[in-house]
Amino acid sequence: MTVAGVGEFGLIDRVTARLTHGGSCLLGPGDDGAVVAAPDRRVVASTDVLVEGRHFRRDWSGAADVGHRAAAANLADIAAMGATPTALLVALCLPADLDTAWAEGLADGLGAEAATVGASVVGGDMSASPTLTIAVTALGDLGGRAPVVRSGARPGDVVALAGRTGWAAAGLTVLSRGFRTPRLLVEAYRRPEVPYAAGPHAARLGATAMIDISDGLLADLGHVAKASGVGVDVHRDAFEVPRQMRDAAQALGVDPYSWILAGGDDHALAATFPRSAALPAEWRPIGRVVEGEGVTVDGAAYDGPAGWDHFR
Incomplete structure (x- = not known):
C-alpha cells in the first residue's frame, strides 16, 4: 500500500500509533501543537534535515536506520549544548508512491x-514531495545549568572527545564502492552510536566549549576555534585505528x-576542559587549545580533507 492509497490522515494515524511518549511529553500528537514540560524554564532547540540522495539512500539503509540517523543528528546537537533531549518534532515530505511500510x-x-x-x-507535519525529505527539530532541557557554547575555549584548555570518529565515514566509503562489508563499519554509518549522556x-x-562532530572532527573543531578566537591543535x-578500519582502508x-579526522556522521562530542x-574514561584527551587561530594536527596544517560542506 502506498502513501497515496492511505492518504495524509490515514498515514498520520498509522505513524502516530507506533510512537510512545516519555515523561516530558504532556500532550502528544493530535492537536494543533504538542505540550512538552520545560522544568528549567529554558528550552534548547535545534533542527536538521535529511534529503534522499544527499544524506541517505534507500538501497543502502532501511527505513528504521534512516529514522535512527535523523533522530541522532538532532539529539546529538542538544547533548552538545550540555542539555538532556526531551522531544522531537518531525516534518516529512514524501513521494505519493512511497510504500506506507517504509514510512x-x-x-x-x-x-x-x-x-x-x-x-x-x-x-510534526507531512506533505507530498517528489524528493523524500525528513526535517527534525529537537528540544532539550538544561537542568539548571548554563549552556555549553562554542565560544568558551581558552588557551591551555584540554581538547577531549567522547565517542568515536571515522566509523560512519568508513562505512559510507565501503557502500559507495559497492560493498556491504565490513559490516561493523556499514552499520556504524546506518545507525550512529552517540554518547548522549556525555x-x-x-x-x-x-x-x-562543546560541539557535535557531524561534519568532521577538524571542521567542527574549527567552529570552536573561530567562535572562541583561539587555535586548536589535535x-x-x-x-x-581499529583493525576493521585499517583493513578496509x-x-x-x-x-x-x-576518515578519523575529517569524516562526519558519527556524532561524537568534542569539548574543551580546563587543564585541571x-x-x-568516556572523555579522552585528543589535543589542546593554543594561542592563534584555526586547527592544526601535531602543530602543522593538515593537508588532507577538512570535512563536509554542503555547497562544495
Whole structure:
C-alpha cells in the first residue's frame, strides 16, 4: 500500500500509533501543537534535515536506520549544548508512491532513537514531495545549568572527545564502492552510536566549549576555534585505528586518518576542559587549545580533507 492509497490522515494515524511518549511529553500528537514540560524554564532547540540522495539512500539503509540517523543528528546537537533531549518534532515530505511500510519503519527508528534518551516524537507535519525529505527539530532541557557554547575555549584548555570518529565515514566509503562489508563499519554509518549522556556530564564537569562532530572532527573543531578566537591543535597519536578500519582502508586505498579526522556522521562530542579538570574514561584527551587561530594536527596544517560542506 502506498502513501497515496492511505492518504495524509490515514498515514498520520498509522505513524502516530507506533510512537510512545516519555515523561516530558504532556500532550502528544493530535492537536494543533504538542505540550512538552520545560522544568528549567529554558528550552534548547535545534533542527536538521535529511534529503534522499544527499544524506541517505534507500538501497543502502532501511527505513528504521534512516529514522535512527535523523533522530541522532538532532539529539546529538542538544547533548552538545550540555542539555538532556526531551522531544522531537518531525516534518516529512514524501513521494505519493512511497510504500506506507517504509514510512512506518521510519517512525519506528525515530521513536526508538528518541527513547534511548527518554525523549519522544511529539508531533510534526507531512506533505507530498517528489524528493523524500525528513526535517527534525529537537528540544532539550538544561537542568539548571548554563549552556555549553562554542565560544568558551581558552588557551591551555584540554581538547577531549567522547565517542568515536571515522566509523560512519568508513562505512559510507565501503557502500559507495559497492560493498556491504565490513559490516561493523556499514552499520556504524546506518545507525550512529552517540554518547548522549556525555554532553550533560561534560557540563557538570565544567566544560568550557562543546560541539557535535557531524561534519568532521577538524571542521567542527574549527567552529570552536573561530567562535572562541583561539587555535586548536589535535594530536594524531591520540587516535588508534581499529583493525576493521585499517583493513578496509588498505583494501580501498584510503588513508584511515582521513576518515578519523575529517569524516562526519558519527556524532561524537568534542569539548574543551580546563587543564585541571579530572576527565572520566568516556572523555579522552585528543589535543589542546593554543594561542592563534584555526586547527592544526601535531602543530602543522593538515593537508588532507577538512570535512563536509554542503555547497562544495
